[in-house]
Amino acid sequence: MYEPIGSNGEIYVVDDDAGVRTALSAVFSRNGYVVTGLSDGASFLALARGRIPACILLDVYLPGRSGLDILRELNADDYAAPILVMSGQGDIPMAVEAIRNGALDFIEKPFHPDGVLQRVRDAIEAWERRRNSSSKIRTSQFSGRELLTRREIEVLEQISTGASSKEVARLMGISFRTVEVHRARIMEKVGAKNSVDLMRIILS
Numbered sequence: 001m002y003e004p005i006g007s008n009g010e011i012y013v014v015d016d017d018a019g020v021r022t023a024l025s026a027v028f029s030r031n032g033y034v035v036t037g038l039s040d041g042a043s044f045l046a047l048a049r050g051r052i053p054a055c056i057l058l059d060v061y062l063p064g065r066s067g068l069d070i071l072r073e074l075n076a077d078d079y080a081a082p083i084l085v086m087s088g089q090g091d092i093p094m095a096v097e098a099i100r101n102g103a104l105d106f107i108e109k110p111f112h113p114d115g116v117l118q119r120v121r122d123a124i125e126a127w128e129r130r131r132n133s134s135s136k137i138r139t140s141q142f143s144g145r146e147l148l149t150r151r152e153i154e155v156l157e158q159i160s161t162g163a164s165s166k167e168v169a170r171l172m173g174i175s176f177r178t179v180e181v182h183r184a185r186i187m188e189k190v191g192a193k194n195s196v197d198l199m200r201i202i203l204s
Contacts, residue, residue, distance in 0.1 A: 009033060009053065011036070012056045013037045014039075015037075020059070020086075024057065040064060054081065055124050055127075057086055067098055068101055081127070084107055085098040086106070088109045092106075099151075099178055105123065119173075123174070124173075127173070129171075140202065142202050152185055155179060155186065156202065165180055
């Protein structure tokens with residue numbers, strides 16, 4: 001079993017921009033993480049399949065292939081570490097699509113490295129909580145259940161407790177916008193007209 005490197009574990013920073021890799025490596029290293037910087041998708045996939053890090057930061061645009069292609073090849077929805085996609089403001093639709101393909105959340109560029117550090121910490125802590133949690137939603141059977149991704153089920157678990165989107169974002173270590181993306185996909189897949197209808201469907 002993979003043992004984390006350093007006091008806080010290992011972070012993969014996958015970006016073809018050397019400046020981004022250097023800036024993030026500096027801030028993570030100062031805070032007890034070991035950072036592995038990668039500039040292309042092929043190198044990242046080879047490493048990620050053999051060694052699971054604490055968290056992954058993945059740019060949406062890399063030489064030779066997109067972040068979406070990489071997420072699909074890695075089967076990101078079932079990968080054993082949180083993946084945060086980094087995208088420019090004009091790449092938000094692609095970032096949303098990345099979430100649908102298994103990314104935990106996305107971080108908009110330009111960003112401040114210290115802000116990214118907090119996002120990564122939140123993601124790792126939330127990931128640990130979810131890995132150790134249990135919920136009836138995971139074993140429940142309701143219309144559209146088979147269409148939901150693992151991440152959507154995790155969001156639905158929180159929604160079913162009455163948590164607001166803002167509370168779900170905090171508990172899961174993701175952005176409010178990402179929760180809203182998941183909520184809309186869940187409603188569509190189970191055929192719910194509104195939040196009350198969603199509760200009726202999953203609890204019936």
